[in-house]
Amino acid sequence: MRPLHPLRWIAGPMLMAILATWLLTVPLKVFGLQLPEPVWALAPLFAWAVIRPSILAPFAVLAMGLALDQLWGGAIGQWPVALLIAYGAIFAARPGLVGQSRPIMWAWYAFACALALGAAWLIGLMDAGGRPQVVGMVWQYLATLLAYPFADYLIERFEDADVRFR
Amino acid sequence: MSFRDSRFGEVKVPLAWTAAVALIVAGVVALALLMTDRRETFQAEAYGPARQAADGVLAPVGEVLSAPIRWIGAGVNGVRGYFFAVSENRRLKRELAEARQWRNVAVAVQDVNERYRDLLKLRTDPPIPMVSARVVADSRGPFANTRLANAGSEAGVKVGNPVMSEEGLVGRVMGVTRDASRILLLTDTASRIPVMIDRTNARAILTGDGSGHPQLAYLRGRDPVKVGDRVLSSGDGAVFPRGLPVGTAVRGVDGTWRVALDSDRDAIDFVRILQFVDFSQLVNEAEMAASDRPPPPTEPPAPPSTGPGIPSRTAAGQPPPVKTPAVKAPAAKTPSTPPAKAATAPAKAATPPPKPAAAPAAKAPAQPAEPPQ
Numbered sequence: 001m002r003p004l005h006p007l008r009w010i011a012g013p014m015l016m017a018i019l020a021t022w023l024l025t026v027p028l029k030v031f032g033l034q035l036p037e038p039v040w041a042l043a044p045l046f047a048w049a050v051i052r053p054s055i056l057a058p059f060a061v062l063a064m065g066l067a068l069d070q071l072w073g074g075a076i077g078q079w080p081v082a083l084l085i086a087y088g089a090i091f092a093a094r095p096g097l098v099g100q101s102r103p104i105m106w107a108w109y110a111f112a113c114a115l116a117l118g119a120a121w122l123i124g125l126m127d128a129g130g131r132p133q134v135v136g137m138v139w140q141y142l143a144t145l146l147a148y149p150f151a152d153y154l155i156e157r158f159e160d161a162d163v164r165f166r
Numbered sequence: 167m168s169f170r171d172s173r174f175g176e177v178k179v180p181l182a183w184t185a186a187v188a189l190i191v192a193g194v195v196a197l198a199l200l201m202t203d204r205r206e207t208f209q210a211e212a213y214g215p216a217r218q219a220a221d222g223v224l225a226p227v228g229e230v231l232s233a234p235i236r237w238i239g240a241g242v243n244g245v246r247g248y249f250f251a252v253s254e255n256r257r258l259k260r261e262l263a264e265a266r267q268w269r270n271v272a273v274a275v276q277d278v279n280e281r282y283r284d285l286l287k288l289r290t291d292p293p294i295p296m297v298s299a300r301v302v303a304d305s306r307g308p309f310a311n312t313r314l315a316n317a318g319s320e321a322g323v324k325v326g327n328p329v330m331s332e333e334g335l336v337g338r339v340m341g342v343t344r345d346a347s348r349i350l351l352l353t354d355t356a357s358r359i360p361v362m363i364d365r366t367n368a369r370a371i372l373t374g375d376g377s378g379h380p381q382l383a384y385l386r387g388r389d390p391v392k393v394g395d396r397v398l399s400s401g402d403g404a405v406f407p408r409g410l411p412v413g414t415a416v417r418g419v420d421g422t423w424r425v426a427l428d429s430d431r432d433a434i435d436f437v438r439i440l441q442f443v444d445f446s447q448l449v450n451e452a453e454m455a456a457s458d459r460p461p462p463p464t465e466p467p468a469p470p471s472t473g474p475g476i477p478s479r480t481a482a483g484q485p486p487p488v489k490t491p492a493v494k495a496p497a498a499k500t501p502s503t504p505p506a507k508a509a510t511a512p513a514k515a516a517t518p519p520p521k522p523a524a525a526p527a528a529k530a531p532a533q534p535a536e537p538p539q
Contacts, residue, residue, distance in 0.1 A: 022224075025303040025304055026231055026232045026304070027232060027301045027302070027313070027435065029433060037307045052181075053185035054185055055184050055185055056188075057188075058188045058189040058191070062192040065196065070220040070221075072305035072309070072312065073348050074205075074312075075200065075205055075310075076217070077196050077198075078200060080196035080200075081196045084193045087189065088193070091186075120309055121309070124308075124309045124355050124376075127203070128356040130355040130373055130374065132375060133376040133377040134308075135377065136307065136308030136376045136377055137376075139308075
């Protein structure tokens with residue numbers, strides 16, 4: 001069986017996450033409410049850390065973080081650092097994660113989201129000198145949790161695709 | 167010869183370890199980028215070429231992506247206008263009746279204001295040119311609140327320019343490309359704007375925290391603000407012109423004073439970018455350059471008590487005319503140009519008839535009394 005090609009499990013999901021983020025930057029208000037802004041990048045990030053160790057994945061996480069900074073106009077480096085912290089944590093916990101049931105994986109995904117948003121909050125606090133509002137962060141966290149099916153789909157599809165990491 | 171065939175091809179490194187090294191390298195790169203970011207400095211050079219290139223791509227694509235949203239919005243408004251035409255007509259008639267009353271008041275107040283300005287020789291700020299732009303992207307998370315507008319340096323937009331909607335202040339430009347500009351909203355955590363309370367003239371710094379209602383920080387005085395007070399830009403620090411509508415003071419659930427932004431009432435579609443950089447642009451440079459400076463003194467100046475142009479209390483035995491302080495008032499209000507003009511006036515009285523070039527300068531003191539804006 002041929003090894004898993006990075007274009008399939010890294011580049012594709014990365015572009016999809018960036019595109020989804022980009023689409024939700026459309027200026028739209030429905031009944032006075034704006035569109036949610038989940039951190040889509042956390043879904044492929046979680047899947048990459050679970051599927052297999054990779055040299056390319058951390059750089060893909062870096063690229064996704066930079067794309068978020070560009071799209072949202074935040075401080076350059078804020079989201080790369082926050083996402084890499086989450087990726088590193090899940091990657092370190094990978095031996096205990098593989099093969100767990102879906103609810104447990106969702107819980108780990110929630111942990112990764114909390115870690116990334118917490119890191120982004122701390123960076124925002126240090127960088128801008130102002131304390132980002134926690135309520136807004138909680139809403140973004142909840143919206144991001146709903147993106148787990150995307151991560152689950154990637155894990156189901158690619159976890160067994162490379163026989164060397166079964 | 168391929169890598170596998172070389173003598174290093176037999177070296178086996180655990181993939182987990184190399185992945186960990188890659189993670190560390192990526193982390194170092196990310197940290198270095200974070201350390202070098204200076205977006206909060208509002209300097210044109212701090213907005214790097216990568217950001218400019220990205221915004222240059224995002225703006226036209228965002229415009230295309232948001233086009234269906236605009237069409238749908240226009241369609242919904244059309245349907246709503248059709249079904250609610252009668253109630254809207256009633257509302258508009260009521261508003262028109264109120265507006266007519268306010269128009270009469272405004273005419274009277276404007277007349278009084280013009281007369282006061284004439285009396286005080288008060289110089290008002292000239293109108294500031296502005297550029298209209300369409301918002302093509304909008305980020306609204308807890309960490310970054312920015313918008314991308316489709317007008318850039320080609321339209322004369324510069325970093326630091328204030329941005330308004332139809333209702334009130336939105337933010338300021340933090341980065342500019344040729345065709346697009348990135349607007350930092352008042353709600354962003356990096357936003358700090360000097361404001362004042364209209365009722366009490368109390369000053370504060372409007373501090374964004376990612377929520378919809380930015381906080382009023384550094385409020386001074388006893389009871390400087392009440393719920394419902396109007397909040398305007400103060401003009402302090404030459405960041406914004408004075409008097410731009412910002413919002414209404416409200417009490418937050420955390421007990422702090424916050425501002426319900428006027429711009430929130432509006433749809434996110436069009437913005438006006440004021441081409442205001444600082445107060446130096448409000449000075450008429452040509453007029454300053456053309457102003458007639460006093461000639462160098464050829465003899466020691468006479469003592470003030472015997473000067474011909476200044477009424478002498480001892481000589482006349484009367485108090486000075488009442489109008490004298492009113493002449494000095496503009497000099498205190500406008501430190502740049504009027505002092506020079508005030509200095510020229512007595513000198514001309516003692517010198518030969520002015521040259522032709524001096525004529526505009528002689529008329530100059532009357533110019534500040536022109537109707538404002």
